[in-house]
Each structure stands twice: as structure tokens, then as C-alpha cells.
Amino acid sequence: MAMLKALVVDDASFVRDLVKRTVRQRFPVIETTDAQNGKRAQSLMSRNAFDLVLCDWEMPEMSGLELLQWMRQQPQCKTVPFIMITSRGDKDHVIEAVQEGVSEYLGKPFSPEGLSKKIIKVMGRRLKEAMDSSGKSMAGPADAFKESATLLTQKREAATVPAKPGAQSASSSQPESAPAKKPAAGKPSMNxxxxxxxxxxxxxxxxxxxxxxxxxxxxxxxxxxxxxxxxxxxxxxxxxxxxxxxxxxxxxxxxxxxxxxxxxxxxxxxxxxxxxxxxxxxxxxxxxxxxxx
CATH class of the missing domain: 2.40.10.220 (predicted glycosyltransferase like domains)
Known part of the structure; x- marks a missing residue:
């Protein structure tokens, strides 16, 4: 029986399904709800309490950054862990997300292992206690909590930019797969x-x-x-x-x-x-x- 609730936000249903499947397989105590953009997510959070938000950045109607900014201004959402899952990985975007109170930053494309480690990191002992009390074991040949034990005990490095009150630090802010560098301005390469x-x-x-x-x-x-x-x-x-x-x-x-x-x-x-x-x-x-x- 699910004990925790997560909201998955992405305009691509394919990506939402990937995230939900990973969460379901690795963390059976987490129940997932999904939304196709920030506006829909905002509506859901106004009526329901969530323990975790996994959100894309670029979406129609309301972006992931705008949703994060709104959440950090709401008393009921101010401290909810927020993982930004996005193909945007350049330094400026990472810094902007940290300043607005993002908890962790995961680059697309992501692996199930990479996503699992981020979830364990932001939810910490609360997730472990829920798993222990339910008697559930982790999917796969190895225990994800053992694999990521250092993530729960390591000292978080101080952020290089100040975070807003109530925000959690994104100590591992670079995505799993860094995007290609921007080319010099001029005629685009068509090949x-x-x-x-x-x-x-x-x-x-x-x-x-x-x-x-x-x-x-x-x-x-x-x-x-x-x-x-x-x-x-x-x-x-x-x-x-x-x-x-x-x-x-x-x-x-x-x-x-x-x-x-x-x-x-x-x-x-x-x-x-x-x-x-x-x-x-x-x-x-x-x-x-x-x-x-």
C-alpha cells in the first residue's frame, strides 16, 4: 500500500510513463500522479498534498521553473522536494534553478538508476522508513539503498549561489548527461x-x-x-x-x-x-x- 505521493510533470506522456514506471518498480511505497504541464500540476497541488515533485523544465502554459517559483511561495509546498528533470544542463540554467529552490537536477536522457539515486537523496530517511515499515524490497539485483548509502550520509557541499528560504540545496546540480555545447552564432549546421x-x-x-x-x-x-x-x-x-x-x-x-x-x-x-x-x-x-x- 502506497504511503507517499509523488507528482510527475512533463508535457511528453512517454517521459511521464518512464518516470512513473521507475518509481513504481523501485519504490512501491510511492503512489504517482501525473500532469502534462505546470498549470495542471498547480491545480492538483492546490487540492492535494504531495511528498515529492518530479518535473520537466520546458512545458506549455507554465514551465517547470514557474511551477517551482510558485511552490516555494506556498506554505504547504515550500519544503516539498522538487527534482527538475530536463534536457537543459548549461550552467546558467542550473544556477537559476538552485536560486529558486530546486532540490536536485537530473539531465535527460536519464537512467532508472540515476533517477532512483536522486529520489533517495532528496527524500532520505523518510523514504527508507516507509520502505522498511511496508516490508518491501527494492527491485533489481542490488539494494538501491545500499548502493546509495553515501548519498544519505555525505555532507552536502555549500551551494555557490544563495538559495531562497525553505529551499533545499541541489548539491549535485549537473545532469547525468551534459548536452552538447552551443555552437558559435552564425549559420546553423544542417547536417x-x-x-x-x-x-x-x-x-x-x-x-x-x-x-x-x-x-x-x-x-x-x-x-x-x-x-x-x-x-x-x-x-x-x-x-x-x-x-x-x-x-x-x-x-x-x-x-x-x-x-x-x-x-x-x-x-x-x-x-x-x-x-x-x-x-x-x-x-x-x-x-x-x-x-x-
């Missing part, structure tokens, strides 16, 4: 693409792209993902700006019809529903197709 996964990244070339998916080609000597693995595609939209599109691996295919092919084609299906991201993607697709004409 090169960086595709990030939980434990690796692919240097690749865009073969084709539309509003639902991108097909890239990469050399075989790299580490490749599995089908349905999370992915973040970084595309240069010009003027030094990057669009970070969330998706999953839909297809892996040899480029040549022979076993010793040197290149592999990877198709990533997009899952974002944020209008701003879709607008950026539309502009990129238009320029990509114009460049091939």
Missing part, C-alpha cells in the same frame, strides 16, 4: 547532429527529418542505444541557439545490406508537445529541406 542517450552520445549526420522523427547515420564504431531508449536530439536553430528535442529510439538499421557495414541508421521519434519546440523544429525542417533542394 551534423548530436544525439544523447542515458549512458552515451552519438556523433552523427542528419539523413532526414520531419515534425515527428529524425533519421541520422553514425559510424558503427560508437556505442549504440537499444530500441525504445530515451534520446535527446540537439539541433542548431541558428544565432547560437539550440533546440533540445526529447524522443525515443524507434528503429536501428544497417545502412548497407551486409553484416560488416560501417554505418548504422538510427530513427528517433519525437515526443515533445511544447509549441515552442515544435515551432523551432518546423523552422529547422524548412531550412533543411531548402538546403537539399
Amino acid at each position: 551534423l547532429a548530436s544525439v544523447r542517450f542515458a549512458d552515451s552520445a552519438l556523433k552523427s549526420v542528419v539523413k532526414d527529418i520531419n515534425l515527428t522523427e529524425v533519421k541520422v547515420v553514425a559510424k558503427r564504431d560508437q556505442v549504440f542505444p537499444g530500441i525504445l531508449d530515451q534520446a535527446v536530439v540537439d539541433i542548431d536553430i541558428g544565432e547560437g541557439e539550440m533546440a533540445r528535442l526529447n524522443g525515443y529510439v524507434h528503429q536501428l538499421q544497417a545502412v548497407d545490406k551486409r553484416q560488416d557495414t560501417d554505418f548504422v541508421s538510427v530513427t528517433i521519434r519525437f515526443v515533445d508537445e511544447d509549441p515552442k519546440k515544435l515551432e523551432d523544429l518546423s523552422r529547422f525542417v524548412a531550412r533543411f529541406r531548402a538546403g537539399r533542394a
